[in-house]
Amino acid sequence: MSSGPTLKGLAAIIGISPTAVSMALNGRPGVSDELRARVRAIAAEQGYRPNFAARALRVERSNMLGLISRNLSNPGYLRLIDGFSGAAEERGYQVLVGTSDLDQARETNMIRAMTNRQLDGLAIAPIDAKAVLATWQDESDRPLVLVNSARSARSSGAMSIRGNASQAVRSAVDHLLELGHSRIALLTNPGLSSASERVSLFRRMMKAQGLTSRVISGGTADETVERVVRALSGDDRPTAVMTDSDLLAHYVYEAAIETGLRIPHDLSVVGHDDLPTSRLLGPALTTIALDRFEIGRQAATMLIGALNGDEIDRPHRELPVELKVRQSTAPPAG
Known part of the structure; x- marks a missing residue:
C-alpha cells in the first residue's frame, strides 16, 4: 500500500517550494489562506502523511518561546504573561518576555533581538500587525500568534487570539x-x-x-x-x-x-x-x-501545536467578554 508522496513530492505536484508546503501545512505565516487551503486539500487527496520523526531531526529547537507585550505598565499584560508562561513551561519551554512600550521602532528591534535567540515561536500584541508580520517573515519561518490585534490581521497568515x-x-x-x-x-x-x-x-x-x-x-x-x-x-x-x-x-x-x-x-x-x-x-x-490569562495560555498552546505539526483548531480565536456593572455608572444627572 502506498504511503503517499514525500513533502518534496507534494511540492512538485502543487508547483511550489517545499518550504511553502511546510508553512501551509503547519499553520505558519507566510502563505495566503487560499494557498493554505489548496495545499491541505491536495495533501489529503494525495494521501500525504508528515514524517514527524524526520522533522524532529531536521528542525533544531531552542525550546524557547517569545512574548512581546505593548505596555507592561498595564497590569492586564501581567495576567497574559502568567497564562502564557505557565502553559509553555508545562510543555518544557522557556519564555523570553519583552515590551514595545508602544514604540514601533522598539517593537521591530525587539522582534529581531528575539529571533537572534533562535526562538521556536513568538506571540506578540502588535502595534501594527502588518509591520510585525513583515519583520517576522524576514527573520524567521517559525509560527507566530498575534494577540489582541485587529480583526483585519486574520488575512495575514499568522494565527491570532483576542477578546471579542x-x-x-x-x-x-x-x-x-x-x-x-x-x-x-x-x-x-x-x-x-x-x-x-x-x-x-x-x-x-x-x-x-x-x-x-x-x-x-x-x-x-x-x-x-x-x-x-x-x-x-x-x-x-x-x-x-x-x-x-x-x-x-x-x-x-x-x-x-x-x-x-x-x-x-x-x-x-x-x-x-x-x-x-x-x-x-x-x-x-x-x-x-x-x-487575559486564558488568552496567554491559548496563545502558547497554539504555538506549540504548530511546532508539533498539529492541525490547529480555530487558528483565529475570539474569546467572549462580559460587562461587570459596578458603581461607576448611573443615569445622567438632571
Missing part, C-alpha cells in the same frame, strides 16, 4: 444608552490597529442611534489626563466616557477630580480589562471583563 471587540464595544455602549446617556465619549490609544477598529465600531453604533460620537485620543499619562480634562470642561461635555482599558479609565478618574466632577453622579465611566485594582477604585469601576 464587537461584543465589548456593544456591551459598553448599550449599557450607557440604557442608563439614558446620549453624550458618550470613547477614550482610546491612537496608533493601534485594534484601537482604530474599536473606534469604527463605536462610531457606527452611535450613528445608528442618531447620536454624535466623541473620540478622545490618549497619549502619555499626563497628556491623557490633560486631554480628558479639556473634553470634560465644555458646556456640552460628555456625561459618560468608555475606555479601551482600565488603565485609561484610571486617568478619567484623575481628570474628573481635576474638573470637580463626581463619578457617577456627574460622569459615568466604563473600563475594559477588569483589573484586580479596578473594583477597589472609589467608586468601583464598571468594566468589560476579559480573561
Whole structure:
C-alpha cells in the first residue's frame, strides 16, 4: 500500500517550494489562506502523511518561546504573561518576555533581538500587525500568534487570539444608552490597529442611534489626563466616557477630580480589562471583563501545536467578554 508522496513530492505536484508546503501545512505565516487551503486539500487527496520523526531531526529547537507585550505598565499584560508562561513551561519551554512600550521602532528591534535567540515561536500584541508580520517573515519561518490585534490581521497568515471587540464595544455602549446617556465619549490609544477598529465600531453604533460620537485620543499619562480634562470642561461635555482599558479609565478618574466632577453622579465611566485594582477604585469601576490569562495560555498552546505539526483548531480565536456593572455608572444627572 502506498504511503503517499514525500513533502518534496507534494511540492512538485502543487508547483511550489517545499518550504511553502511546510508553512501551509503547519499553520505558519507566510502563505495566503487560499494557498493554505489548496495545499491541505491536495495533501489529503494525495494521501500525504508528515514524517514527524524526520522533522524532529531536521528542525533544531531552542525550546524557547517569545512574548512581546505593548505596555507592561498595564497590569492586564501581567495576567497574559502568567497564562502564557505557565502553559509553555508545562510543555518544557522557556519564555523570553519583552515590551514595545508602544514604540514601533522598539517593537521591530525587539522582534529581531528575539529571533537572534533562535526562538521556536513568538506571540506578540502588535502595534501594527502588518509591520510585525513583515519583520517576522524576514527573520524567521517559525509560527507566530498575534494577540489582541485587529480583526483585519486574520488575512495575514499568522494565527491570532483576542477578546471579542464587537461584543465589548456593544456591551459598553448599550449599557450607557440604557442608563439614558446620549453624550458618550470613547477614550482610546491612537496608533493601534485594534484601537482604530474599536473606534469604527463605536462610531457606527452611535450613528445608528442618531447620536454624535466623541473620540478622545490618549497619549502619555499626563497628556491623557490633560486631554480628558479639556473634553470634560465644555458646556456640552460628555456625561459618560468608555475606555479601551482600565488603565485609561484610571486617568478619567484623575481628570474628573481635576474638573470637580463626581463619578457617577456627574460622569459615568466604563473600563475594559477588569483589573484586580479596578473594583477597589472609589467608586468601583464598571468594566468589560476579559480573561487575559486564558488568552496567554491559548496563545502558547497554539504555538506549540504548530511546532508539533498539529492541525490547529480555530487558528483565529475570539474569546467572549462580559460587562461587570459596578458603581461607576448611573443615569445622567438632571
